[in-house]
Amino acid sequence: xxxxxxxxxxxxxxxxxxxxxxxxxxxxxxxxxxxxxxxxxxxxxxxxxxxxxxxxxxxxxxxxxxxxxxxxxxxxxxxxxxxxxxxxxxxxxxxxxxxxxxxxxxxxxxxxxxxxxxxxxxxxxxxxxxxxxxxxxxxxxxxxxxxxxxxxxxxxxxxxxxxxxxxxxxxxxxxxxxxxxxxxxxxxxxxxxxxxxxxxxxxxxxxxxxxxxxxxxxxxxxxxxxxxxxxxxxxxxxxxxxxxxxxxxxxxxxxxx
Amino acid sequence: xxxxxxxxxxxxxxxxxxxxxxxxxxxxxxxxxxxxxxxxxxxxxxxxxxxxxxxxxxxxxxxxxxxxxxxxxxxxxxxxxxxxxxxxxxxxxxxxxxxxxxxxxxxxxxxxxxxxxxxxxxxxxxxxxxxxxxxxxxxxxxxxxxxxxxxxxxxxxxxxxxxxxxxxxxxxxxxxxxxxxxxxxxxxxxxxxxxxxxxxxxxxxxxxxxxxxxxxxxxxxxxxxxxxxxxxxxxxxxxxxxxxxxxxxxxxxxxxx
DNA sequence: CGAGGGGTTGACGTTGTTCAATGAGCGTGG
DNA sequence: CCACGCTCATTGAACAACGTCAACCCCTCG
Numbered sequence: 001x002x003x004x005x006x007x008x009x010x011x012x013x014x015x016x017x018x019x020x021x022x023x024x025x026x027x028x029x030x031x032x033x034x035x036x037x038x039x040x041x042x043x044x045x046x047x048x049x050x051x052x053x054x055x056x057x058x059x060x061x062x063x064x065x066x067x068x069x070x071x072x073x074x075x076x077x078x079x080x081x082x083x084x085x086x087x088x089x090x091x092x093x094x095x096x097x098x099x100x101x102x103x104x105x106x107x108x109x110x111x112x113x114x115x116x117x118x119x120x121x122x123x124x125x126x127x128x129x130x131x132x133x134x135x136x137x138x139x140x141x142x143x144x145x146x147x148x149x150x151x152x153x154x155x156x157x158x159x160x161x162x163x164x165x166x167x168x169x170x171x172x173x174x175x176x177x178x179x180x181x182x183x184x185x186x187x188x189x190x191x192x193x194x195x196x197x198x199x200x201x202x203x204x205x206x207x208x209x210x211x212x213x214x215x216x217x218x219x220x221x222x223x224x225x226x227x228x229x230x231x232x233x234x235x236x237x238x239x240x241x242x243x244x245x246x247x248x249x250x251x252x253x254x255x256x257x
Numbered sequence: 258x259x260x261x262x263x264x265x266x267x268x269x270x271x272x273x274x275x276x277x278x279x280x281x282x283x284x285x286x287x288x289x290x291x292x293x294x295x296x297x298x299x300x301x302x303x304x305x306x307x308x309x310x311x312x313x314x315x316x317x318x319x320x321x322x323x324x325x326x327x328x329x330x331x332x333x334x335x336x337x338x339x340x341x342x343x344x345x346x347x348x349x350x351x352x353x354x355x356x357x358x359x360x361x362x363x364x365x366x367x368x369x370x371x372x373x374x375x376x377x378x379x380x381x382x383x384x385x386x387x388x389x390x391x392x393x394x395x396x397x398x399x400x401x402x403x404x405x406x407x408x409x410x411x412x413x414x415x416x417x418x419x420x421x422x423x424x425x426x427x428x429x430x431x432x433x434x435x436x437x438x439x440x441x442x443x444x445x446x447x448x449x450x451x452x453x454x455x456x457x458x459x460x461x462x463x464x465x466x467x468x469x470x471x472x473x474x475x476x477x478x479x480x481x482x483x484x485x486x487x488x489x490x491x492x493x494x495x496x497x498x499x500x501x502x503x504x505x506x507x508x509x510x511x512x513x514x
Numbered sequence: 515c516g517a518g519g520g521g522t523t524g525a526c527g528t529t530g531t532t533c534a535a536t537g538a539g540c541g542t543g544g
Numbered sequence: 545c546c547a548c549g550c551t552c553a554t555t556g557a558a559c560a561a562c563g564t565c566a567a568c569c570c571c572t573c574g
Contacts, residue, residue: 061505079415081501087415101408104401109408109506132393139389143400144361150403151358151366153410158336158344160418161462165529196552205418210530212554244338248318249366422561453520464563469522515574522569531560538553544546 017048019071020121023095026183030254031141040135044127051075051114053194058099058112066122067100073118074194077110078202088203090152091115091176091195095183100146103128116194148251155249160205163244165214168204170243173224173231178247189233193226274305276328277378280352283440287511288398297392301384308332308371310451315356315369323379324357330375331451334367335459345460347409348372348433348452352440354402360385361403373451405508412506417462420501422471425461427500430481430488435504446490450483 024038033041048071051057058064060079070092077090077098089110092098102108103125132139152175159171173193180191197215198208206214219225223239225232233239281295290298305328308314315321317336327349334347334355346367349355359365360382389396409432416428430450437448454472455465463471476482480496482489490496 077411079411081415081419085419087419089411089414101404104397104404105408105508107505107508109508110411132396136389139396140361143403146400146404146407147358147361150407150410151362153407153414154334154336154346154367157346157410157413157417158338160414162338162342162344198552207531208552209532209554213530216554248364251362251364251366455520465521466523466564467562470562473522517574518572520569520571523567525566526564528563529561532558533556535556536554538551540550540552542548542550544548 017071017119019094019119020045022184023069023071026095030182030252032254037135037138040131040138044123044131045069046122046124046127048119048121051118051120053114053116053118055114056111057114057118057120058102058108060109060111061107062102063107064099064102065126066124067097067103067128068112068120068122069097070094071119071121074115075118076113076115076199076203078113079110086202087205088199089156090149091172091203093176093179093183094185097142097145100128100142101149103142104146115199144251151249151251156203165206165210166217167243168206169200169211169214169218170223170239171245172200172203173226173233174240174243174245174247175250177231177233178250178252182252189236191231192229193231194229274328274376276351276376277302279441280326280328283352287439287509289511294392294395297388297395301380301388302326303379303381303384305376305378308375308377310371310373310375312371313368314371314375314377315359315365317366317368318364319359320364321356321359322383323381324354324360324385325369325377325379326354327351328376328378331372332375333370333372333456333460335370336367343459344462345456346413347406348429348460350433350436350440351442354399357385357399357403358406360399372456401508408506408508413460422463422467423474424500425463426457426468426471426475427480427496428502429457429460430483430490431497431500431502431504432507434488434490435507435509439509446493448488449486450488451486 020042024042027033027041028038046066057068057075072094075092075098076088077092078086078088080086092112098120099108099112128142132142155175159168163171176193177186177189177191180186185191195203197211200206201208201211204211215226221238223233223235223242225234239245277299281299284290284298285295303323314325314332329351332349332355333345334349335343335345337343349369355377356365356369385399389399412432416425420428433450434443434446434448437443442448452460454468457463458465458468461468472483475496478495480490480492480499482491496502
């Protein structure tokens with residue numbers, strides 16, 4: 001653990017979970033938050049809760065009065081259709097403010113479903129309003145994070161709408177590698193990805209069988225392998241070129257604004 | 258013109274264009290704005306400008322210090338890829354705050370291109386900051402409108418990722434009908450749509466030829482016709498059922514928040 | 515008159531789905 | 545211990561959806 005992580009931990013006491021300290025340290029670095037701003041964020045947090053894989057945190061159409069931040073585990077934004085199909089629209093990883101969208105929207109247009117076991121911490125909307133009043137900079141950062149979700153949605157539209165099968169899967173794996181790297185969830189060029197082939201298909205508009213075939217080709221080309229929920233990227237250059245991957249749309253470089 | 262439209266016009270003088278009065282009246286109704294709030298909005302507007310069809314207002318990667326609102330004409334959010342392909346990610350119509358995303362994001366991840374001749378009015382980012390300081394309610398409304406864009410993106414991911422060819426086109430035409438209706442741009446069940454078949458294909462991930470075939474089938478089924486930039490919906494029930502269209506994601510009903 | 519943009523249509527190849535069968539791993543209960 | 549059911553991954557063959565290539569039409573504009 002880095003020194004500035006420990007500083008954050010110490011200033012808010014030992015009652016918090018390690019995930020909360022880690023989140024605060026990461027977000028402080030990324031947005032160059034002052035200690036006071038990090039404190040405001042910390043004060044707005046309420047209870048944590050845990051969801052099992054496949055469990056829905058929020059359903060489409062729900063009107064909720066809090067927003068959740070993922071401390072541990074993976075989740076997704078998705079919509080179910082009456083014929084049993086499901087479309088996943090974004091993968092959410094630890095550190096993501098997963099349904100901040102519900103604060104301005106009030107009623108959510110999509111559900112949020114745990115992919116692995118998932119621990120979250122809740123921010124009541126009333127506390128978010130207070131944060132906005134007390135710190136215009138935090139207000140802007142929250143707006144910013146929701147706009148990054150919109151940017152990711154746009155990239156997914158490009159991905160699904162105009163890339164080949166192999167490139168679509170490659171792009172998804174590149175995106176998640178970059179995002180996991182920022183929150184310290186990669187080692188070398190591999191990371192944990194708790195999605196099965198069916199769920200990858202639900203992200204990309206493919207059947208599970210077709211995902212299987214595309215993954216085999218990527219493996220045979222020596223680009224990437226996916227085994228027992230572990231992604232190993234063997235040829236980053238080749239994979240990102242096939243995917244036409246450019247990480248700018250993730251807005252991951254530290255900001256001053 | 259309705260009486261409350263005229264009230265807005267009179268309170269801000271005759272120097273504005275009719276589009277600005279009309280916009281202010283529409284947004285006042287939709288968000289139940291007070292006269293004072295509408296006045297703040299009006300004061301944040303600067304020069305208007307006009308773009309020709311095919312002209313880019315903003316390019317991907319631009320860092321701009323204003324956001325534009327469409328007064329007249331259609332535009333789109335899009336990304337160009339090196340091989341000459343283009344993906345359209347959202348259609349923007351009069352009354353849309355088309356690149357408010359650039360205010361929190363600073364650098365835009367996508368371009369904005371005029372589809373027809375387009376007149377816009379600019380809001381400098383400094384004025385937007387002032388609006389946010391002076392009216393938390395306007396701040397929240399601006400955040401809200403950008404989140405509706407995100408919701409539309411999500412619906413497009415569902416559309417492209419999991420619907421059949423005919424249903425995709427049907428859904429696009431249903432969405433635009435609903436959105437045009439709110440800003441008074443429909444008559445009966447028809448509206449102006451300045452997209453050719455190539456551009457419809459760029460929205461949905463199809464070739465122009467395939468769009469042509471799907472449009473023919475929709476026409477032969479008596480659902481909808483598209484001729485010389487005019488959409489005529491002959492069977493709304495049939496079309497919206499084929500598209501599985503549910504307008505909730507557009508968040509068009511008036512809000513009190 | 516010709517050029518150019520948009521729409522229309524057909525033949526054919528590629529991509530992805532559907533249906534079906536098989537196997538590997540893993541926890542549970544007899 | 546093994547049998548059983550379950551989930552997930554794998555593979556093949558037939559089929560449908562969609563792209564590619566090419567030709568042709570209509571209209572407008574210069």
